[in-house]
Each structure stands twice: as structure tokens, then as C-alpha cells.
Amino acid sequence: MNDTDSKKSKGKSKDETNEDKNDSNNSSIKSKKINSHIPQLFINIYKYHNIKTTDLLSSDNITKSITLNSIAFTYYEQSQIFTPIINDFNRYSSENHLNITINLNLFTPANSTIDINDYGTMIDTLLKKRPPKYDLYFYDNAYSQKYGLYLLNLEKKLPEEHIKMYNASYVNQTCSYIGENEYKIVGLPIYADYTILYSNMVLLNKYKKRIPKTWEELYNTAKYIIEKEKELNNTDLIGYNGLLIDSELGTSSIIEFIYSYRDSVDSQYPDLISNNTINALEMLKKISSEISSETIMKSNILYRTESLNNENSIFITFYNSNFNSNYKKAINLGHKEGISGSTGVGYNLGISKYIDKENIRKAAIEAFKYITSKEVQRKLVMKGYIFSIINSLYEEEDLCKKVDCEFFRRIQLVGRTVINRYNYDYYTTNYRKYVFDFVFGNNSISDTLKKIENLTKIYSISIDTKDSAIGLIYLCFVSTLSFLMCISLIFLFKKNYNSYFSFLPNDFWILSIIGSIIILYIELLDFNQITIEKCCMKITLLSLGFTFSLVPVLYKLIINFPIENKISDWTENHKYIFLFIFLILDLSTLLLHFMSSYIVYEKEIDEGKNFKICQINKDVGYVILNFSMVSKMVILITILVLIYIEWNMEETYYDLRFLIISIYSSFLTIILIIIVSNVIIENYVAFFSISALLYILLSVINYSCLYGIRVIWGLLKKDNNETLFIKNVNKNFLEKYIIYI
Template identity: 45%
Template sequence: MILNKIIFYIIPLLYIMISKCVTIDAIAFTYDVSGEVYSFIVNEFNKYSKENNLNVTLKLNLITPSNSTGDINDYGSMVEQLLTKKTTKYDLYFYDNIYSTRFGQHFVSLDKILDKEHINLYNKDVISLSCTYNGEYVGLPITLDYSVLYSNLLYLERYNKTVPVTWDELIETGKYIMEEEKKLNNNDLIIYNGAFGETEVGTCSLYEFIYSFRNKRESPFPELTDEVSIKALEKINEIKNEISSEAHFKLPYFIFAQKLYQEPSSFVFLKYWHTQVFNPMIKISPLPGIREGISGSTIGGYNLAISKYSASKKRSAVVNAFKYITSKDLQRKLVIEKQVFSLINSLYDEKEVCEKVDCDFYKSIQLIPRPTTVTDDYSTYSEQFRNKIYEYLFGEKSAYQVLSELENITKIYYITLFSDSSIGLIFFLIICISSFFMIASLTLLFIKKLELHFKFLSKDSWFLVIFGIVFFLFTSFLELGKKSEFKCQIRPVMLSLGFTLIYIPILYKLIINVPIEDTHFIITWIKNHRFWFNYIFIMSDAIICIIFLNVPYDVKEILVHEGKNYEVCSLNSNFGTFILLVILFIKIITLLCLLFLLFIEWNISSTIYDVKLVTTSLFVVLLVSSLVIIVDKFLKLNYLDTYIIRSSMYILLGLSNYILLYGIRILFLLNNNEEDEMVVRSVNLGKFSSNDKQISSNNSSDNTTSKGSSSYIKMLNYHFKN
């Protein structure tokens, strides 16, 4: 009976305790079979959780070479597969810091869940490049690898030399020792390995070497085609030719660990990741630089991130675990007990830390993250980066040539007013001069004796037409400079408004000019309300365009193999596509109405030349629109050709419409002969001829005979009358 009561009370209590305990699952990879650092992190958190009654347990799935046949690349692919499937299996991911861009979309933004003070603990110059995705922090560094120089004191003391702090010192010291050792038949001695192999390590070696040539410690990574970068590559080549060799440069990286631990007498200087070495004859120091005080070490290591797909009920516990693992307290323990390099710089000012580690040494390391943010596919870029530079180091190309070609891999090219090619400035001047002339020509409307030449439209309508044409021309300005979301949004808007400003006043004129004797009440209303007719169309178009300005656009990079990359606009929004189709639909309806009215009024003597000129301008609009679609969708052009063709189309659209609709009237003025005057009078007479009226009357009488075919016959009669 007593036992039953105990069971009755204990079992529910145990159930409650178990149900309240949250298990957080994490995954990581390490080449260290023992997983010492990760085990330490897990144990410390679980200890912290127990002491603070958090009821949270951290479990880690640690992938190592002993339980997996894969390497870091395979682990990256596995993580990507898990994240792509949106699995809830893991809450925390330890991932290689080169993959923040690759995985960032699947991780929780730390800016939204952490205090700024927490993130600001870390070296901002480094984490802003290795822990961000689209400008937001998605991870924080847990472990950090970095390159250092291992100097063999056996040789340095033998020849009374010191550890080099510049590349020139390394060459000088290495050359002296090499020549002296050759006298002792020590011909296999490695003076400097370089570590310029065919793997990711080669990229790290190249990148940090270029970084070590910057002018000042606080200077950023130099531009690839800068003189600094060229000199850096030339110095690498000098090291290869003077104290090393292509064979030594390309040695597999695992050989260096073997040399370091098992064959220390086989090298003088060795570049390798920082690790503990217990040989007193091996001195660890920062890598040399262009001058004393300047160095560079590429970083490796792992960040910690929170999966977006972690169960929401566990989110609070996961965030607390993340905060503790990335806290200053745990980082301090990692530095002291596991000699992990932390990016919390303030730790190396603490007496407790400096009693256990060489703080001055850690402060002297000048870190540079790899260029993981320059492209979405860093692995491919890294391979291209080193292989391209190797075409100089181990090939026939010049340093400037390979750096220029390398720059083209990620650089986005575009035309500006001051580009090497003057085409941008030429087009700019053409548009400005043309626009000025067009707007200035509007003054002709106010010369009384010239009114007859512009009688087809009212003065305010001509203003709308000319400004619509200028809109077409100004669209070309959007092709200058770097693409942006706003430029992508405003281009269709300017073309749409330009079309409306040009052709709505013409549509009004054609509607009121329809040769019908018994005028329909709608036509009568339109004729008496020209302002409202234009206003309704223009404002409707403007409202739709304003809505379209809120549609998101993507700026898509077009990567050209062995060429120059450029950007294009990409509309990936269903709502945006719908709005764009609405705009196109309205334009097509307007176009069909114009064509229908132009067909009917084709031979009306009062507007016969105007009708034909308007028809030609519409033909140009259709032609240019078709060509733009062909260029956008079907032709693969370089950035310069794309700019020239697009800008030429907009200029053709503007100039042709100006000449056909307005400029030809100025030509009549310039010719100023009697025959042209007669043409102008016939073009702008504004009244039906007696023949027009007669046929209209005949058409009216024909209405009584056949209702079924009368509309069709009348339309043909209107078109073919002469």
C-alpha cells in the first residue's frame, strides 16, 4: 500500500521533471578525433545549466575522421542539405566561417535576439566579414585558426640570425643559411615552404601575403589591381626563385605537420596554422610583412549559429545556450584552458588571461578573413583565385594580367560619365542637348504667325507630348552607373508615363475628329472636357506606377566567363508581375484604340499627314519595344554592348517621336515655300472637306439598309474615302 502511494506520487513528479527538461541538439565537425574543445564547451554549458536550474541539456553530434569518411567539404554539403530540407533535428550549427554567405539565409539574425553589447564584444573588423549575411550577423566565432611562422632556432643560432619580421629579412636570412648549408651538402633543406598548394590553404597563403603588403596596419585589404598587390605577387615570385622552389611551394599541406613534429631539422622557416609545439628549438611568430609592424594571417575556424527551423517551443532555451557559449566567461575559459584564440580582444588585457597565455603575441596577430562575401559561391571563387594567380607564379602571365583577370571574376562593370570609354559621356551630351532643344522649341507655339503649323494639338497638349518624349530620353540615364532596386523600379514607370503623355493627347484628338455626323454623347463629352480626359488617363497611370514603385526588384549579376560581369534587373514578385501586366494591358488597349482610329481617319483630308506621322511613330514604338525584349531575353551581350543598345533604343524612341510628331513642322518652317505652306494648311485645316461630309452623309443614309454590315462598311468607307 505504501509502495503504491510512493509510485503514485513519484511517477507524475518524474514525468513533470522530464517534460520540463529541454534538449538542445547541435552538430559540429573537427579533425581532432578527441573533440576536446567541443566536449569542453558541451560540458561547461551543461554544468552552467545545472547550476542555474535551466533544465536544458546540450547534446552534440560531433563528426570526426574516426566516425566519418568525409572532410570539411563533405560536412559543409551535409549541413547545406539539412538546412535546405528545413530539418528541425538540430538547433545549433557549428560551421566553417567561410560559409556564412552560403548558409546565412537559414540562420536566425543575431541582431534581433542579442544585445548590441554582446555582439560588440567581438572584433568587429573580422566578424563583419566572416559572420554576416546580407548585412546581418548570423553567427559568432567559437574557435579560430590562423597562420603563423615557425622558425628553426637550430639554424638561426648556428648562423647568428634572428627571426625575420619582413619578407626581405626572410629572403636575406634564408639565402644566407641555404648557401652555408649547401657547403655542408645539405641540399634538401626547405628554406621556406610558402604553402601555395592546390587546396584552400593556397588561397589563404596568397590572400594573407597580399594583405601583408598594405601601407599601414589599419589599412584595408588592397584592391587587386593596385600597385601594392602587384608588388606582393612579385615578392612571392622572388621568394620562390631565391630561397624556395615550385616543388616546395606545392607540397601537400599535411607534409608540413610531419616536418614540424617529426623532422624539425628539415626546414628553416615554415608557414602553418597555429598549433602547440613542444620543441624548444621552434619559435612561433607572426608572419612577416612589407615592413616591421605589418603582417597578415588568414583566419579559419568555426562559427556558431541558430537554425531558423529549430522548434519554436525550444527557441528561448536555444538562445540562452547560444548566449552562454559565446559569452565572455566561456571564451575566457577556452583561452586559458584550451589555448583557443578568441576574437574578444579585451580578454588579452586581463591579468588572469595573460598569466596563462602570451597576450602580446596574440595582440600582434593581424587577422584577415577570407573573401567569402564577394560571391555566393566562395568555393568556386577560391579555386579561381589561386589558379589565376598561379598562372603568374608558375606560368607565363604577368602579375598585372592575372590580377586584372581575377578582378573580372567578381567585379561588376558598368558605364559612367567618366569611364575609360567615353561612350557614357557622349550619350549623356546627346540626351541633354536634344532635351534642351526639344523643350526650347516649345516657344514656337507662342508665335502667332506660326500657329497654323501646330494646329493639330492644343498648346498644353504639345507640352505633354514633348515632356513625354523627354521621359523616353531620360530613361537612358538609368543605364548609367551601378544598378539599384530604385533604378529597376523607375525604368518601367518612366516609359509608361512617357507613352501616356505622348499618346493620350493624340487619342483625344483622334476621338473628337471621328467623321460621324450624329455625334455620340460620349464623344461630345470628351470634346467638351479635354482637361478631364487627359487628367483621368495621366493620373490613373501615375497611381498604378506609384504602386509599381513599391514592387521589390532583384539586381541579378550576370557572370561572364573570362569576361566582364554586369548587372540586370530581375522581377521575381508575383504581385509586381501582375502590376506590370496591368500596365502593359492598358498600353495595348490604348494602342489598339489609336490604331483603330487611325485606320478610320486614314484619308480624312484635314489630318491626313498627321495620321500617317502618328502611325509611323507607333510603328517605331512597337519596333523598339520588340528589340528591347529581344535584347533582354535572347541576346547575351557584354556590359558595354548592353548599355549602347539600350541607350540607343531610348534615344531612337525619343528622337523619332519628336521628329515625326513635332520636328517635321519645324522643317516646314525652315523650307518656307508655297508648296509646303499648302501642305501645312491641308494638314491643319481642322475642318472636314465637302467630300468628307458627303461620304459621311452617304454613310448615314446607308445605315437604314443593312444593320448587320453597316458598321463594317462604314469603317471601310471612312478608311478608303479620298
């Protein structure tokens, strides 16, 4: 603890001193590396040290008919606001006879071994529990997308005006969850913190310079003063001390710097691949290399607080608090006057959606409404504890007598989740790395932006050749093959080819070719966005293609059985019903697959291109898939057994030889398809190409061995096909006539 803290701690009440002693007796505070998710060190030192958990009154003698459990994390127990908020609600509940009490489980370095990252992981685990261990969750606002699946949809539970009183843009960025087919608000901000610009007025006044209004003006002012001070042998002066720490603070600084380069105050966050982003990063590099350094820009929080005290920097970006009076505070800058950007970091409050008891759910919603109410936010703002996201508060005359409302109104907040990803930790770490490699290294801006784009972009196959031409090549190739397959049906209706297609009725030949074409186009479902419906359709189309291709063969083998039997007779007389039975089985499997048998899994490729794949649900999905596979295996085994029995029959002698090649080749190809779908392939083009090739191979093998070879055979046969057909008909007639006699 520094001298400032020591002096201010003397002003504590006796009760607080006793509490501190008890805390120190119970557990020794462990030394922790400062994690910058919530930058509270400077807040703790300069701003919040006087918060008393009794300021909002204690919760003694509260009726405990319904008890809610809440959880939060802080590095600094004596400066956090969670306890005062909970105590305030418990007092309110007691006074208004709500019969609701909230218990707070507050994790700190003093009472646990977890840090902010461990807390985030723990929250993720706890939220999935049914029934939930906790009802109310205080969580870092960067994780609404990650936790949102397990949090209550507040839009359906709170009055519309309650949510609308908060800054809509900020709520949309930091409190929303976007699923496959849903959008919901899952939390509301308890507080937000933000950065501002500190200007060294001693030096600015010395050289008759004003506080800059743009980044270009800051650069020019700092460069001028540094050169003048060098003439006076002051070589230690720092032009700009930014906040590019290799932590979450660094990510926030990058986000707000790019945000400050949007076209207008009302413009959205700039697109990644845009001139706005390029200009922002190039200015950041220019500032870092010419009026600062990598060491300065990456220096830790303690170094910045020291810089504010020893006045060795002209400009410093830091979080709002009360430091050296020689530094004047101003809102962050932009590329044009009037445009700025400050990243809001803080905590949201959310409710578990797995609360099954109605009375507890209603109690949690009632508590949530009070904690996030305008009255509570006003109380916290007036005491100087927080910056609120309720804009209308800064229009109230009484409140503005105590705080600088004009300053707060000019802050242009942006949430970290403008770069929102489910795996935010992975994203933000690599995002910083790529930007730092450009700002402090030799990487080009184009390569940098491409690498960052690859972190967020989900690549997919399409006919657009911008990312890859494989989609267009595939579509042209399978279209050509399917056209040739369809054209080859002409031979079915030529009399001089009839003898080559006597194995199956014409309508079943057509079905067989349709089956091959269906299999040929299966990978078309991987074009553009992958969805659960497409995942289900892929396995269903494979099943249908299999049915159309091989069930006609099964039909022929059954009716050709050498021993007369009722099954053969029934099948021959009811061929469409026979086929329809298998189609019903396929359609039933399709319905089962839609019962959550698949999930869409995003493959995040390190330094590569992310893409989505279908992943089988380990519970329901495997059961359904195994059922489908077993049914097809039964058909294949039956075909193989019948082939074995009928192997030497003269009528189908060559047909069975070609058929066995088709069966074994298909079986091998399906095994390869299963293997590929479970092998880790980290290139989306390679993954698609291999899968597509296997499906094409399966289709072509079935077509060639069952139908195509007959066309080729007929075209190459030297004898007149019509004469051969008449001979075969006469031979069959004579054989049957002799047997009859």
C-alpha cells in the same frame, strides 16, 4: 594513422575505446580528400587528439521542455569541439533549470557522404526554410555575407557588451552582413585558427643567424644558408615552405601575406591597386622562385608535417601546433619589424531569423549567450582547444599561467572576408588562380591586379571616362537631342505653321514631346549604382513617356470618331481629366512596382567585368509587369482600331499615315527592348549601349512621326505657310457651312 597517433591512442579510456569500436561497427570511415577550409589534420594529429567529449561533462537527465536543433560539420569527429560545447551547455542548462536542451546534428565523413563544400551548400538551403529545421548553425566564418540574410541580427538581441568583448575588427570582417540598406552582426566566433612561422634552429644556430623579423630578412637568411649548404653537397634543402596550396589554405596565405605589407599595425587591409599589394606579391614571387619552388609552395599538408619532422626546410609557414622541437615558433613576418599578418579561419555560431515561436527564439538566444560567453571561451582556451577572439582573456593572470599569452597577444589577425563576396567560392578560386599565374608564371603584376579587381569590382556606366567613355557620349547625345526637341516647340507658336499642328491642341503637343524626352533619358537611371528604386523608376518612366506621347493621339482619335457619341463628347469637354485617368494608372503601377517587383542581380562575368542589372521578381513582379503591359496594349489596340475606322477621313488623312508608322515602329522597338533585357550580354558597355540605343530609337521615332515631320514639312513647303493656313481655314468653314445649310 601514423605511429604518433597510434601511440597516443593507447592512452584513451576504455569508454572511448568502446565508442571507437562501436563507431567502426556502425559505419566505415570513408577516405576523403582533405579540404582545407578548416585545417584540422595537423590539429587532429598533434593537438586535439586528447579532447574527450566528457571533458565538459555529459548532458544526461536534462529537462527537455524546449529542444533546440543545431548543425555542424567536421572531418575529425574525435577532435572536434562542437560536441563538448553542446554538452557543456546542456549540463549548464540542467544545473540552472533553464529547461533548454540542444540536439547536435554533427556531419562527418563517417556518418555522411558530404564534404565541407556540400555542407556549405546544405546550410544555404536549410537557412532558407520556413519554419527552420535548425535553430543554431555552426558555419565557416567566410560565409557570413552569404548566409547573413537568413540569420538573426545579434546586435538587436544581445547585450552590447557581449559583442564588444570580441575583437571588433575581426568580428566586423568575419561576422557581419552588409545588405542594400542594412549592416548587422549575424554570428560570433566559436574559435579561430592561424598560421605561424617555424624556424629550423639547428641550421640557424649553425650559421649564427637569428629568427628573421621581416620577409626580406627571411629571404636573405635562407639564400645564405642554402648557398653554404650547397658547398657541403646538401642540395635538397628548402629555403621556405609556404602554404600556397591550391585550396582555401592558399587563399588565406595570400591574404595574410598582403596584410603583412600594410603601412602600420593599425592600418587597414591594403587596397588592391596599391604599392603595398604590388610589393607583397613581388616579394612572394621572389621567395617562391629563388629559395623555394612551385612544387614546394603548393605541396599538401602531409608534406609539410613530414618537412617539420625531417628538418629539410629552413622556414615553414604552418598552423600552430606541437611539432619537432628543433623548429622554434614565431608569429608571421611582415615587410617591417612589428607588422605581421595571420588569417583567422574557423567557425561562427549563428541563429536562424525564421524562428517564429517566441519561446524557442528566446531559448536560442539564451543558449547562444552561454556558448559564446567569456566563461566558455576561457574554459576552452585553458584546455588548449582553441584560440579565442576575446582579447581580454589574454590579460588574465590565471589563464596566462597555462598558455603563452604574450605570443597570442602579438598575433595580428585578419579575416578572409576582407575580400568578401556573396559568391565567395567563385571568388576565392579565381583569386588564387590569378595570383598563382603571377607568382609561378609570366603574367605581369598589372594584368594580375586588374583581373583580381574585376572579380570584386562592380562596373557601371558614368560620366567618368576612366573605365568607359560611353556614359559621357550618351549624356552629350541625348542632351543635344532633347535640346533640339525643346527648341522645335517654337514652331508651335508661329502663325504660318499653325496648319501643320492642327491635329492636336498646343498643350498636348508639348506633352507629346515631354513624353519623347522622358523616354530619351530612361537609361540615365543605369548610371552609377543600380538600385531597386531605379529599377522601378525605369519601367515607370517608360510608362509615363508612353502615356504623354500617345494618349494625346488617343484623345484626338476619340473626339474625331465619325459617329456622334457620348464618349467622344465627354472626352472633348474633359481632356485633362481624360489624361489624368491614365496618369493615375501609371502612378498606381509605380506603387505596385515598389512592392518587391524587382531585385538587383549581379552578373558575374568569368574573366570579365561584373555589373548589376534589374531583374523582375518571378512572382509579384511578373503580375505587375503584365498588368502594366496589358494596359498599354489596350491603348495601342484602341488607337489602331480607331485609325482603321478613321483611315479615309480627309481632315486627318496624312496624320494617320504618319501615326501608323509611329505605332508599328514603337511596338517593334518595345519588343526589342524586352528581348535585350532577357538576353545574356556579358559586356556591361554593350548591354548599356544596346538598351540606350533602343530607347533613343523609340523616342526619336515617336517625336519624328508625330511632331518632327511636321516641322520639316513646313520648312520644305514652297507655298506661303500662312496663306495655306488661311485657305485651309476658309475651306473648312465653307464645308461646315454647306453641310449646315
